[in-house]
Amino acid sequence: MTPNLTFAPDDMLPPGAINADAAPSPTRSIAVSGTDILAVRHLSKIFGQKPERAAELVKQGLGRDEIFKRTGNMVAVNDVSLNVKAGEIFVIMGLSGSGKSTLVRLLNRLIEPTSGQVILEGRDIAPMSTLELRDVRRKKMAMVFQSFALLPNRTVLDNISYGLEVAGMKKSERYEIAQAALTRVGLGSYEKLLPGELSGGMQQRVGLARALAVNPAVLLMDEAFSALDPLIRFEMQSELLRLQKEERRTIVFISHDIEEAIKIGGRIGIMKDGCLIQVGTPAELIQSPATDYVRNFFRHVDVSRFLTAESLLSRVERGLILCDVGASSERYLNQLIDSGVECGYVCDESGRYQGCVTPASLHKAGALPVREALLRDLKTVSLEADLHELASIALSQEHDVPVVDAAGKLAGIVSCRTILKQVIERRGA
16 A cells, blocks of 8 residues: 655654661762653672672573573573653563562662662662661652561551551551552541451552552552452552552552553563563564564463554654645645655644545545545544554545544554554464
């Protein structure tokens, strides 16, 4: 199929481990991207005696199993670098033994790194003293574990307010904050119950509320839902997305479940043998897997719903949107023919999509205004439209599919060829 032509005026564009007991010392400030709240730089963890021997073998290119055979050291995390943006859910996933849980514990120094940096809000946490690090864990980087880790002899409200109590907050103040957090996770009337009187899903909600109560800059969740029954797990995933929509927290979420990862993750980092193999949005990983290992994660998943018009569209070029709908159709006919395209897209002066024109429709309109040559029955889709919707439209019309944003402005087009290619690839998988 030949490319489509769009016209626009130039001024319009549619859319090493540190002694934790050392005395407090000034913490270095490190520059990171303005949108990044957490950055990891060449982070490694090698378990065992004399890790420097294993580190040298890593530099020589030996694999994890061979290094363990030679030295008895386990390379759990190997030279990982990544950035986490403020307000995103960043999922780290991989099979058992891939190093994902070790990595998340390195982020808050529950495990001391062998080498590398963890930079939180521009500060490297590696040189921090015990007191400084404790303050970070209490106020900046809360954690929700797979095991609920609730105190069985304390009520729900006391469990949620425990961190605030340790921080020295007055009882009335911490109870008010804890009650608000409990309400946010949908358990506002359960504050007097003990953990043993709650279901597993409710206990995990309490664990989540306890982390939310300290209002952390970053929330770490280590396979937080994996011990739950499938239905409860689905509900907790939806609950997390609801809270995220309301509060836009920064969350690093560990998972081994690809369905879970692509449901909640804005971006996903895939690990294998301690290495970070690839980072990207679900659509990027699906469309351009870096290795067969990444590709195989999606082999048994219906990924059609994660391939959206936004991820498949071709952006229109500046200066190529026809916006003078009152001009003569003849004015644009030759330009359309000379460009060798089969249709052009028409917007008003605000960039809102009006319809498409073809050489045939322009020829038929003659000297009449372009608005008379518009093919208004050409269906459009939103940026969120998935592959199923795109395919059904592509089968019902002969031209490529225009994509409009929430304001009705033309964002781009998805070609029928691209849609067909993706459908065939999904069926082949």
